[in-house]
Amino acid sequence: MTGAPAPKFRRRAEARPDEVLDAALAVFTEKGFAGARMEDIAARAGLSKGAVYLYFPSKQALFQALIRRAVQPLTEGALTGIAEHAEDPAEALAALLRAVAAALSRPGALAVPKLILREAPAVPEVAAFYRQAVMDRVMPVVIGVVRRGVAEGRFRPVDPELTLRTIMGPVILHVLLDEVFGIRPGPEKGLDALIENHLSILLAGLDPGGGTP
Structure with missing residues (x-):
């Protein structure tokens, strides 16, 4: 029936x-x-x-499936957020970071990234697979957003590849401090608050009217 x-x-x-x-x-x-x-x-x-x-x-196939299941919401959310704001590079970056925050805020979402950080030095294929599943898909898109923002005069003339590291660096550091070192901010200063604070600094720094680089 x-x-x-x-x-x-x-x-x-x-x-x-x-x-x-x-x-x-x-x-x-x-x-x-x-x-x-x-x-x-x-x-x-x-x-x-x-x-x-x-x-x-195999055990490696199992580990890869575990990574794939964990990172798919993050990767797809980030790419969707960028695509939905393709006409405005600043809004695309904001959507990217908010999508990352939403994905990493889900219960248990950080278990696999923490495991990868621990295992990658001893098992290089783990790092390679994570790079293929996430970084090789998202990084070129973000670099393209920055490059387009510079070309259109919406961003100051910054290096797109270095700016990518500037964009993601605070998020990675926040997770490391919180999850690895146990250095946690107050209850009202979680990842969402970090993203909004980071965006206010980042977008002001990219503003072409904000002075010379």
């Missing part, structure tokens, strides 16, 4: 990849990439090792 709920076994099978990924995140967090075993992840998910391999052929 149309609209009838899916059979219970089908719903369960469709949910299993996410259950495996949840279990993998817990095991990777506890034991690291090198120390985690597929049988540990299977046990945490309540499945056999063979069942896990039906969904993910």
Whole structure:
């Protein structure tokens, strides 16, 4: 019948990849990439090792799927925000940063980035995959926004690639201070407040009427 709920076994099978990924995140967090075993992840998910391999052929594929699931909302939100304000470079940058704040503010959103920061030095392919999934997609677009703003006279003549680092630097530092070092601002000074404060400084600095670079 149309609209009838899916059979219970089908719903369960469709949910299993996410259950495996949840279990993998817990095991990777506890034991690291090198120390985690597929049988540990299977046990945490309540499945056999063979069942896990039906969904993910290797531990690396599992880690990549975990990264993909975590970063997709951030990447798509950032690109959508920029596209929706394509005619105004300043608004495009504002939309980008607000989308990043929204994505990183979701419960558990920082678990995977923290794991990547910890694992990347020992497992270079982790950093490479994260770069392909996020940085190689978003960075050229942001650089293009800055370049267009300069060409149209809306921004002062800044270096687009260096400005990208200026745009994202405060967000990365905020997350590092908060999540890695435990240096947390007051309750009214979270990521949303940081973004608005950063935008007020950033856009004033890019204003071509604000003086020489």
